[in-house]
Amino acid sequence: MNQPISIAERAQVERSFLTRTFLWMTLGLLVTSVVAYVVASSETLLALIFGNPVLLFGLVIGQIVTVLVLSFAVTRISPILATLLFFLYAALTGLTFSSILLVYTAESVASTFVVTAGMFGILTIIGMSTQVDLTGLGILAFIGLIGVILMSIxxxxVQSTVLYWIISVIGVIIFVVLIARDAQRLKQMATQLDPNSDQGARASIMGALALYLDFINLFLFLLRFLGRRN
Structure with missing residues (x-):
């Protein structure tokens, strides 16, 4: 008699954790999109940010520091602070991403976003439903990501067009794998954590950050193929 209840309770915990995680991720993307649009619509803000190399460099450093704090100090900070840092990162990303709307047409940016969202949804379903352990592929993808960073540097x-497109193709493949792997990892975590505990709340924010970064990077690489320049 107790077994069905145990299964039902476990399913409820899993749904609660995953729902909260995807909600945070979606809100983060919304913050980034709104901030990017507001800045891109203001000549004053654009001049302030991109006309001042020191400020722009500071924003990039701020993004890096925020992610590092979340990644390495999340167990020592409150869930509220972790949430605020996540949204701070999303807002800072929006400030730097505003330049995308200057380089590419709004229509191509919007269509690429829709394509990214569709791919993200499909890959998430695959990651959560497959019985194949994606850990090994995730490790290979992470190693590949380091290679992409080095090649980009x-x-x-050297400004090689051929290398640019090689990096772009590899980048798409890497984040396709990482999205599926992170989705699988989150589902595995979901049954082990109480979403209402501090530990569960922190894990939800970190899961949202991982998915957010996967989405953003897949979007950027797809934009290289689908974006139309102004």
Whole structure:
């Protein structure tokens, strides 16, 4: 008699954790989108941010510091502070992402966002439903990501068109794998954590951050293929 109740309770805990995680991720994307649109619509803000190299560099450093604090100090800060830092990162990303609307047409940015959202949804379902352990692929994807970063640094100096497109293709593949792997990992975590506890709340924010970063990076790489320049 107790077994069905145990299964039902476990399913409820899983749904609660995953719902909260995806809600935070969606709200983070909304914050980024709104901030990027507001800045891109204001010549004053654009001039302030992109006309001041020191300020722009400070924003980038702020993004890096925020992610590092969340990643390495999340167990020592309150869930509320972790949530605030997540939204701070989303807002800072929106400030720097406003330049995208200057480089690419709004229509191509919107269509790429829709394509990214569709791919993200499909990959999330695959990651959560497959019985195949994606841990190994996730590790390979992470190693590949390091390679992409190194190649991007090299290409910053050599400016090779061929290398640019190689990086773009590999980047899409990497984040396709990471989205599925992170979705699987979150589902595995969901049954082990109480979403109403501090630990569960922190894990939900960190899960949202991982999915947010996966989405943003897949979007950026897809934009290289689908974006139309102004």
């Amino acid at each position: 090299v290409n910053f100096f």
